[in-house]
Amino acid sequence: MEKQAIDWIAADWGTTNLRVWAIAPDGAVLEARRSDRGMGGLAPEAFEGALLALAGDWIGPEGAEVLICGMAGARGGWAEAGYAAVPCAPAPAEATPAPTHDARLRVRILPGLSQSAPADVMRGEETQIAGLLAAEPDFDGALCLPGTHTKWVRLSRGQVTGFRTFLTGELFALLSSQSILRLSLDDQWNAPAFDAAVAEALAAPESVSAALFAIRAEALLATPAPGAARARLSGLLTGLELAGARPFWEAGRVALVGSAAQQAQYAPLTAQGVTLTRHDAETLTLAGLRLARAGLPPIGGARP
Template sequence: MSKVDWIAADWGTSNLRVWGMSQSGTIVESAESDCGMGKLSRTDYEPALKALVHPWVTGPTTVIACGMVGSRQGWTEATYATVPCETSPSAFFAPDVADPNLDVRIIPGIRQMDPADVMRGEETQIAGFLALNPNWDGVICLPGTHTKWVHISANEVVSFQTFMTGEMFSLLSKNSVLRHSVGNGLDDVGFKRGLDEAMARPERLAARLFSLRAEGLLSEQDPDIATGRLSGLLIGAELAGAKPYWLGQQVAVLGAGPLAKLYVDALATQSVPAIQVQAERATLAGLTAAYRKYKE
């Protein structure tokens, strides 16, 4: 096994991912578990971390962590930086750790007072993207359960806005009357139709949603088309609400897989070319930049 010089950790609500890193920022080892913040009490964090990294730790080792591990319900609360602020952390927060070989430091999130908004973990992805793309100005979209639109200028987060689009899709498709109408696939034509409907008349969203159920009853609409339309309606309403962010801006979408591609395709229909960047690569670049700053 190659020597691990330090450890990067992305600790979310559902999962923990760790990477054993060299001083140069190369991945030496990696591991993950389902021991996310949502399953842990405060005393569970150190054992959950050590269960993954114990074989790598042969002496004093720094761990740089981001995400929900720094929330109020996390290992220790890493209080927020307030916009406008630099993307690199201005402070690190240390939880109580019994193992003398582990020096754990948590990156704080970012908050916005008006309109009220918060992020944890995304700030590290943003810092990593900017480390990979120096002097980049524009808007970064981070799709997910709670999608964020972030205005970046001069390496600072100027403002941001969160949309609960992913959570709404999950709730509507699994726990509402629409569960009887949607399928497991996502039809591209249905997505485009829903997107166009929502962009044209976002105030009609609630009515359009019920029409998915009605069309399933009256015309036996294909469930995969209904799924595509549901996704298109919700993302379209989000794009309409986020228009002050992306209109006339350079846009980057941080994320891998189908969801990020949906956002890239949706923006393309509005004549907004967006670059797509793998989120894990940005996260590791951000954690590496934070480690180097901590060691300065």
């Protein structure tokens, strides 16, 4: 790949990972790379070095424009990019410059979104939402963006009108590794146990805490099927989330944005009469970054 073929660099900087793409003048991806140097393990002064270590050979003497979404813009990140308050369009009208020592770098970070009541924030997901709207400008309905902190989002007339964050993934990690339930889990998976637990939690979310302890009790009193305990823990937490997110999905249509494995966790929604459309998170992230860059004013020397 010739350096002069690169028009700009797109980056998605999460808590645990950094993904970068070299973008050609026609918008095509020339090369993609990934590292585990996420925001969570970096001091503010270390971001520039982490970027150069991963993609420094893409940057010629003429320099490069870098547009970043995600946690690099959080407090304690490379440069705090702030939040746009909902209701608003997910594609921003401005971005925050990040300080650099290397004069070849021209770095900007996109803002996240915030909600005052109930209090909530997101960083990175707004770029995926913008990517969805780039493909489906008339989309009106709910999105689910699974992850450690799953986002449920309501879109109407091109604007994010409200959203809620659920700690489902983090709760699973904590309970499976640091609670008494860890003693009952194996590394296998039992799909019927997962589906049954989702339905149970949806029907009686007030009983989930007791149902969680029953996972341990069942392991002491009997021999659960392989993978049943792990799947049941995941299913109970997923069902609890779905009970809380009912106002988002009860209209009957949800756009799922994530990997195939993440999307599979929400397949039980079809039993509730919900139509699911599935979208690849990386594809939408890139589409959102392209859309954001097109809407931002150019920076010195970056574009004619």
